[in-house]
Amino acid sequence: MIDLVIVGAGPAGLGAAISAAEYGLEVCVLDEFVKPGGRLLGQLHEEPDGKWVNGIAEAQKLYYRALQLGVKIKCGVSVYDIAKLESGWCVYTTDQIYETECLLLATGASETPIPVPGWTLPGVMSIGAAQVMGNVHRVKPGEKGIIIGVNVLSVAIARELQLCGVHIESILLPQSSFVSGDSAHPEKMMESLLRLTHLAPSPLIRFGGKWVNPKIGARLYPRNGFKMWGIPIQLRKTALEILGEYQVEGVRIADISATGEVVPGTEKVLSADFVCIAGGLTPMSELASVAGCSFRYIPELGGHIPIHNECMQTNLKGLYVAGNITGVESAKVARAQGTVAGLSVARELHAIKQRADEIIDIAKKEVIDTRRNALIQFQAGIEREREELYDKGNNVFEEKISV
Numbered sequence: 001m002i003d004l005v006i007v008g009a010g011p012a013g014l015g016a017a018i019s020a021a022e023y024g025l026e027v028c029v030l031d032e033f034v035k036p037g038g039r040l041l042g043q044l045h046e047e048p049d050g051k052w053v054n055g056i057a058e059a060q061k062l063y064y065r066a067l068q069l070g071v072k073i074k075c076g077v078s079v080y081d082i083a084k085l086e087s088g089w090c091v092y093t094t095d096q097i098y099e100t101e102c103l104l105l106a107t108g109a110s111e112t113p114i115p116v117p118g119w120t121l122p123g124v125m126s127i128g129a130a131q132v133m134g135n136v137h138r139v140k141p142g143e144k145g146i147i148i149g150v151n152v153l154s155v156a157i158a159r160e161l162q163l164c165g166v167h168i169e170s171i172l173l174p175q176s177s178f179v180s181g182d183s184a185h186p187e188k189m190m191e192s193l194l195r196l197t198h199l200a201p202s203p204l205i206r207f208g209g210k211w212v213n214p215k216i217g218a219r220l221y222p223r224n225g226f227k228m229w230g231i232p233i234q235l236r237k238t239a240l241e242i243l244g245e246y247q248v249e250g251v252r253i254a255d256i257s258a259t260g261e262v263v264p265g266t267e268k269v270l271s272a273d274f275v276c277i278a279g280g281l282t283p284m285s286e287l288a289s290v291a292g293c294s295f296r297y298i299p300e301l302g303g304h305i306p307i308h309n310e311c312m313q314t315n316l317k318g319l320y321v322a323g324n325i326t327g328v329e330s331a332k333v334a335r336a337q338g339t340v341a342g343l344s345v346a347r348e349l350h351a352i353k354q355r356a357d358e359i360i361d362i363a364k365k366e367v368i369d370t371r372r373n374a375l376i377q378f379q380a381g382i383e384r385e386r387e388e389l390y391d392k393g394n395n396v397f398e399e400k401i402s403v
């Protein structure tokens with residue numbers, strides 16, 4: 001039986017593998033993608049101090065450190081089921097069945113689609129797919145693109161696409177419907193955008209962004225949008241339909257009021273050869289659900305979250321979670337959470353001989369500090385919701401384990 005199997009070789013999974021292997025545990029990491037690194041592979045951005053972060057290079061550092069410590073990393077392997085054993089867990093994969101003392105789910109997040117008329121045309125993709133094409137495979141998704149959905153991720157990836165040499169014509173809102181929800185609402189999206197103004201190249205936007213009230217901001221928002229890196233971000237325009245005969249040729253758009261209603265007579269067509277849909281991210285928690293974890297719905301963390309404590313233990317013995325499966329945050333937070341999870345497993349298996357609690361407390365503090373200093377916050381209220389979850393998570397954990 002292996003000490004620790006980890007599902008997901010993103011920053012959380014690799015971070016956990018490293019910290020557990022540093023205490024001598026036998027660790028095996030499984031990932032269905034062809035390369036380790038998870039969503040880190042697609043990331044490329046400039047830090048406030050001017051340094052560039054290249055996700056591929058960061059992922060390689062984690063990968064090589066894990067290999068150095070003797071971690072087995074298997075790519076191209078999908079985990080489709082897990083089951084509790086009398087002692088430990090059974091992991092069913094497309095490769096073989098693994099038995100493990102402890103199991104860590106670090107499966108990340110998935111994108112939420114927003115249906116738009118015409119979205120089945122060739123050339124329409126999710127914003128994450130465009131990121132992978134550009135940054136991982138070095139293939140331009142097109143020459144001129146329109147992004148439907150204004151959020152932290154769409155603006156960050158628009159900039160990455162621009163760095164790939166792609167022209168982004170516009171980032172605008174989807175049309176209001178029961179599926180698009182808040183993402184079609186100018187005031188709500190103004191709130192989301194204000195969390196990004198510190199990244200803007202213009203000092204005026206960086207400074208002004210701190211003081212703007214989202215309601216007033218949405219009302220006064222310029223009809224032709226605000227530009228970041230020269231890309232128009234339009235909160236008062238909506239995408240009505242993606243146009244094209246055999247592939248994307250453009251998008252029919254219209255002006256909207258501050259509360260999202262289409263202004264009659266304002267329709268026009270913008271040309272483009274590809275369209276990205278950005279509906280936000282949701283934790284990929286299916287395996288935790290199959291295992292029988294308790295869940296809580298927390299919109300600020302991206303959706304249904306397996307209940308866990310600050311040591312990343314779920315309410316099921318030997319089952320841990322880390323990274324975006326516990327709530328959508330940046331890669332650095334995911335990695336720090338992975339470290340906590342790896343150390344917690346090492347403590348459970350008595351591999352840390354001395355000061356285990358102290359070592360884990362330092363790693364937990366690192367998660368909090370990383371969260372506070374994160375370059376981007378996917379949602380407002382993450383810190384508050386985390387604290388509340390951990391209060392309740394700790395109780396649930398104690399109740400179930402002591403039975």
Ligand SMILES: Cc1cc2nc3c(=O)[nH]c(=O)nc-3n(C[C@H](O)[C@H](O)[C@H](O)COP(=O)(O)OP(=O)(O)OC[C@H]3O[C@@H](n4cnc5c(N)ncnc54)[C@H](O)[C@@H]3O)c2cc1C
Pocket residue numbers: 007008009010011012013030031032033037038039040042043044077078079080106107108109110111127128129131153156157281284322323324325329330331332334335376
């Ligand atoms: C499309 C997208 C774009 C993002 N862009 C950014 C960005 O630009 N900046 C930023 O800070 N954050 C971004 N994020 C958030 C990003 O996911 C985190 O920052 C970080 O990568 C999360 O780390 P993780 O280890 O939790 O998950 P991930 O990095 O997502 O890794 C999870 C891994 O688990 C594997 N996996 C999942 N299910 C299974 C299974 N059943 N069997 C086997 N393997 C499985 C996946 O293949 C994946 O490699 C993005 C997220 C997504 C989904």
